[in-house]
Amino acid sequence: MSRRVVVTGMGVVSPNGIGISTFLDAIQNGVSGIKFQPLYEELKFSCHVAGKPDFVLEDLKTKNYISEVVFHGLKGTNIGYGLMAALDAWADAGLEYDTDETRWETGCIFGNSVSDTEAMKNVITRVDNKEAKKLGSRVVEQAMNSGVTSYVSGRLGLGNKVITNSAACATGTQAILMGYETIKDGYAKRMLVGSSEYVDTYVFGSFDSMRVLSRKYNDQPEKASRPMSITAGGFVPGSGSAALVLEDLEFALARGAKIYAEVLGGSTNSGGQRMGGSMTAANPQGVIKCIEDSIANSKISANDIDLISGHLTATNADMQEIQNWCKALGRGGDDFPLMNSLKSMIGHCLSAAGSIEAVASILQMEHGFVHPNINLDDPNPEIGNYINLNRLPVSIVKKDINIVAKANFGFGDVNSCLIFSKFNPNDTTRDFN
Amino acid sequence: MTRQEILIELKKVLSPYTLDKEALATIDENTDLIKDLKINSANLVDIIIDAETKYNIEIDYDAADKMVNVGGCIDVIEEKTNQQT
Numbered sequence: 001m002s003r004r005v006v007v008t009g010m011g012v013v014s015p016n017g018i019g020i021s022t023f024l025d026a027i028q029n030g031v032s033g034i035k036f037q038p039l040y041e042e043l044k045f046s047c048h049v050a051g052k053p054d055f056v057l058e059d060l061k062t063k064n065y066i067s068e069v070v071f072h073g074l075k076g077t078n079i080g081y082g083l084m085a086a087l088d089a090w091a092d093a094g095l096e097y098d099t100d101e102t103r104w105e106t107g108c109i110f111g112n113s114v115s116d117t118e119a120m121k122n123v124i125t126r127v128d129n130k131e132a133k134k135l136g137s138r139v140v141e142q143a144m145n146s147g148v149t150s151y152v153s154g155r156l157g158l159g160n161k162v163i164t165n166s167a168a169c170a171t172g173t174q175a176i177l178m179g180y181e182t183i184k185d186g187y188a189k190r191m192l193v194g195s196s197e198y199v200d201t202y203v204f205g206s207f208d209s210m211r212v213l214s215r216k217y218n219d220q221p222e223k224a225s226r227p228m229s230i231t232a233g234g235f236v237p238g239s240g241s242a243a244l245v246l247e248d249l250e251f252a253l254a255r256g257a258k259i260y261a262e263v264l265g266g267s268t269n270s271g272g273q274r275m276g277g278s279m280t281a282a283n284p285q286g287v288i289k290c291i292e293d294s295i296a297n298s299k300i301s302a303n304d305i306d307l308i309s310g311h312l313t314a315t316n317a318d319m320q321e322i323q324n325w326c327k328a329l330g331r332g333g334d335d336f337p338l339m340n341s342l343k344s345m346i347g348h349c350l351s352a353a354g355s356i357e358a359v360a361s362i363l364q365m366e367h368g369f370v371h372p373n374i375n376l377d378d379p380n381p382e383i384g385n386y387i388n389l390n391r392l393p394v395s396i397v398k399k400d401i402n403i404v405a406k407a408n409f410g411f412g413d414v415n416s417c418l419i420f421s422k423f424n425p426n427d428t429t430r431d432f433n
Numbered sequence: 434m435t436r437q438e439i440l441i442e443l444k445k446v447l448s449p450y451t452l453d454k455e456a457l458a459t460i461d462e463n464t465d466l467i468k469d470l471k472i473n474s475a476n477l478v479d480i481i482i483d484a485e486t487k488y489n490i491e492i493d494y495d496a497a498d499k500m501v502n503v504g505g506c507i508d509v510i511e512e513k514t515n516q517q518t
Contacts, residue, residue, distance in 0.1 A: 067452055068452070069449065069452055136478060137476055137478045138479065
């Protein structure tokens with residue numbers, strides 16, 4: 001039997017706000033979280049700006065996220081971001097942290113790119129200095145890629161599937177999709193899903209070397225992230241985490257949970273690095289198929305989509321992405337949905353992008369608005385060949401949004417797309433079985 | 434250092450690894466680190482490393498095996514610090 005899956009809790013650690021209410025206020029007002037990073041300049045990166053949450057690791061201890069014993073020896077910021085977002089989502093869903101029993105009905109799917117290369121640096125340095133004996137017991141859990149899911153499941157006693165996924169920029173949306181499928185297919189009643197990414201110099205140094213990072217706005221950090229702009233000059237590093245609590249609808253209703261939205265479906269695939277796809281570029285056919293499959297298995301029509309939360313990183317790929325959306329939806333010109341890119345405000349949070357953008361998507365439905373694309377004062381005029389430029393709002397639009405498509409496309413030619421809708425208990429337009 | 438002096442210092446080494454501060458305050462030579470102080474067994478390694486740093490000693494595998502209760506910890510620390518003087 002197939003089930004309906006709803007979102008009952010959210011948590012976010014974003015460069016422009018930690019916590020749902022601060023983040024909501026930021027995206028409504030077009031607040032940039034991009035700041036000058038002295039360390040990037042010192043390291044002679046071409047890009048000197050990035051989005052980094054205003055995050056204090058000690059809060060994990062002082063605000064009851066974890067015990068002081070678990071906190072002692074915790075160095076990994078990536079784990080810190082993930083823990084905070086996940087536990088905030090859990091609390092937002094009205095659930096208690098502490099339990100003596102294992103919660104067999106609840107699992108966790110959380111993704112990241114790499115565990116935490118600064119934590120790894122400590123390992124490498126000590127081993128090379130012949131000091132392996134001094135590493136201690138806390139290194140492996142922080143260096144392993146499943147560090148976040150282990151800390152989260154251990155804190156909350158989660159006993160269903162606990163999976164760490166990794167699919168580059170598609171990681172966050174893919175984690176949510178996998179959690180949705182787990183509940184829909186009856187394997188779990190509740191899934192805590194999301195992703196995290198720490199903006200560390202070893203990861204972004206590599207992107208800097210590829211010359212794909214923004215470098216022309218180092219003296220104006222808030223202007224640096226310019227998706228779809230003619231003056232876009234590469235993406236801005238971002239970081240953070242977001243998490244969602246997904247639940248079986250009947251299970252959520254039975255406990256009187258607040259329902260933010262419904263996950264109607266989605267798809268994740270790969271273009272196979274063929275037909276124009278490569279390690280770094282998407283195969284357009286793969287992207288189009290991913291979007292089409294998402295629409296089909298969500299049992300909606302392409303015309304039902306009110307808003308696209310695009311991948312749109314501020315590279316040359318933005319133009320291609322818009323063309324792909326037009327083909328996949330069979331819509332263009334004035335008929336194209338409204339579209340925005342959260343990356344204009346927070347940069348590209350890599351693995352965390354999909355989950356943070358998903359939270360933004362759901363907040364826009366809940367509060368009836370479309371957040372602005374900031375820095376889009378000079379849109380690439382070629383976009384006008386495909387869609388009316390007024391489809392890309394530059395200031396907040398107050399509007400009822402019923403269905404959002406949230407997609408991310410990542411290195412390795414991997415794609416992921418989700419369809420969220422407002423929750424309507426009396427929805428009879430779709431056959432949910 | 435007397436055994437009592439080592440015990441007082443040992444409390445500081447053990448402190449970050451136990452949530453049971455009451456039990457820690459009343460430890461004696463028979464206190465078991467895992468059963469009585471509820472220290473995670475993996476953390477015994479960290480306690481050994483911290484003790485090595487604090488007393489500037491090296492604790493080998495055989496000696497480390499004795500560090501399961503407070504008395505055993507004191508034996509090892511006493512023996513290793515005496516070797517140095």
